[in-house]
Amino acid sequence: MPRNPITTDRWRCGRGEPLLVIAGPCVIESQDLVLRTAERLLQIAERIGLPLVFKSSFDKANRTSVDSFRGPGLQEGLRILETVRKQLGVDVTTDIHEPAQAAAAAEVCRIVQIPAFLARQTDLVCAAARETAARNSVVNIKKPQFIAPEDCIHIVEKCLSAGNDRILLTERGTMFGYGRLVVDMCGIPTMHQTGCPVVFDATHSVQRPGGRITGGQRAMIPTLARAAVAAGADAVFLETHPDPDHAPSDGPNMLPLEKVEPLLEELKALRELATRFTA
Numbered sequence: 270m271p272r273n274p275i276t277t278d279r280w281r282c283g284r285g286e287p288l289l290v291i292a293g294p295c296v297i298e299s300q301d302l303v304l305r306t307a308e309r310l311l312q313i314a315e316r317i318g319l320p321l322v323f324k325s326s327f328d329k330a331n332r333t334s335v336d337s338f339r340g341p342g343l344q345e346g347l348r349i350l351e352t353v354r355k356q357l358g359v360d361v362t363t364d365i366h367e368p369a370q371a372a373a374a375a376e377v378c379r380i381v382q383i384p385a386f387l388a389r390q391t392d393l394v395c396a397a398a399r400e401t402a403a404r405n406s407v408v409n410i411k412k413p414q415f416i417a418p419e420d421c422i423h424i425v426e427k428c429l430s431a432g433n434d435r436i437l438l439t440e441r442g443t444m445f446g447y448g449r450l451v452v453d454m455c456g457i458p459t460m461h462q463t464g465c466p467v468v469f470d471a472t473h474s475v476q477r478p479g480g481r482i483t484g485g486q487r488a489m490i491p492t493l494a495r496a497a498v499a500a501g502a503d504a505v506f507l508e509t510h511p512d513p514d515h516a517p518s519d520g521p522n523m524l525p526l527e528k529v530e531p532l533l534e535e536l537k538a539l540r541e542l543a544t545r546f547t548a
Contacts, residue, residue, distance in 0.1 A: 271425060271436045271464040274503075275407055277379060280320030280362055282437065282504050283466035286502075286541040289504035290314055290533060291362060291380070291409075291468065293324040295519040296340040300349045306511060306526060307353045313530045315513070317537055322360045322380055324351055329518050343370055351377045368396035375400035385411035385441055385473075388424055391420065397433040402433035411435040413445045414444045425504035438463060439506060440497070441470035448477055452493055454500040461501065468504040469497035469529065475522045485522025486515070491532050498539040501547065505536055 274283025292310050297303055307323045314321035327346020329339045340346055350361045354377065362380035365371055366387060374381050374397075381397045388394065388410050397408045410424050421438050428436045438460045440510045442450030452474050460467045471494035471540040494505055510516045513523040524532070 270434065271294065271429070272434050273464055273466055275314040275435050275437070275466060277360070277405075277407070279379075280322070281344060282320075283379055284503070285300075286503065288319055288415075288498065288536055289322065289468075290319050290501075290507070291324050291504060292507040292509055292529065294510045295508045295523060296329050298340075298517060299348050300352060301512070303349055303353060303534060304334065306509070307357055307359060308473040309526060310509070310529065311357055311359050313398075313533060315535050317530070318519070319537055322362050323350075323357075324362045324508070325350065326364055327453060328366065328464075335433075343373060347373060347377045360440050365393070365397060366444040368392045369388065371400040375406055380407040380409050380437065382409040382439075383411060385413045385439075388413045389416075391427055394424060394427045395471045398428040398431035398433040398436075401435065402431065405435075405473055407437060409433040410434055411439040411441050411470065411473075412456075412460065414442060415452065418459040419462070420452075421460050422463050436465045437468050437504065438465045439468040439470050440474075440502070442476070450474060450476055452497075454496055457500045457502055467501070468502040468506050469502040470506040471497065471520065472506070472522050472524060476519075477521075485519070487522055487524060490524050490547045491535070493530060494536055495539060498536050499543055500544060507532075518520075539546055 274281050274286045288306045354361045360379035362378050364382040442452045445451040471490050475489045475520045509524045513520040
């Protein structure tokens with residue numbers, strides 16, 4: 270069975286635990302921006318009293334256009350994330366796209382993330398699970414946009430078969446027609462039936478897929494995040510940026526950094542209320 274809650278030396282996530290915050294820019298643009306953003310997020314999390322894992326991608330491989338900005342690549346991206354971890358004392362996470370990337374990412378990241386489009390790839394999922402298990406770390410699987418929440422059990426079984434019972438599942442919306450995602454909050458308790466803690470991705474859930482550049486409705490991020498935490502989400506995933514309108518990737522669905530603190534204050538209160546009623 271998956272562990273719930275998941276316990277590390279810096280945070281706990283799952284049944285009865287405080288809301289875990291996984292946050293950062295969509296993609297690594299520069300070491301300076303990543304460090305500044307991580308430092309501000311850590312200040313916010315410490316003031317509010319919530320655990321933080323910093324997130325940013327070294328490569329946005331799942332892009333519509335061949336001309337899209339992708340990031341600095343595996344080696345440089347992991348070097349920057351390791352700098353964040355060492356300088357600020359915060360755990361970090363990133364996503365991988367190939368089995369060969371799993372070991373390097375697990376050396377640096379406390380959580381290794383599998384993107385939604387790739388979560389049916391058995392070799393990738395198992396590689397991430399094996400490498401994180403070897404380091405007492407965590408694998409985070411984003412539910413594909415094209416599967417039902419209850420079918421996440423098959424992905425969980427792959428991770429367990431590879432030796433890791435520290436598994437997070439992330440809800441990030443479901444495709445509905447062309448260029449639309451919908452979020453069914455019933456999916457959160459359904460995904461809980463796998464035994465795993467459940468994360469809600471509040472920023473990718475407001476994407477408007479399609480076209481050369483993916484759009485988004487960032488104004489809806491707080492609404493969906495509140496609903497998800499009230500529905501029992503154990504963690505919230507937020508992509509954020511100091512100036513999202515000029516970010517090279519996913520700007521329309523990133524939360525401005527200045528709006529993170531008031532939202533997290535609300536989500537903390539909702540988590541405490543939801544936990545009290547489900548204890």
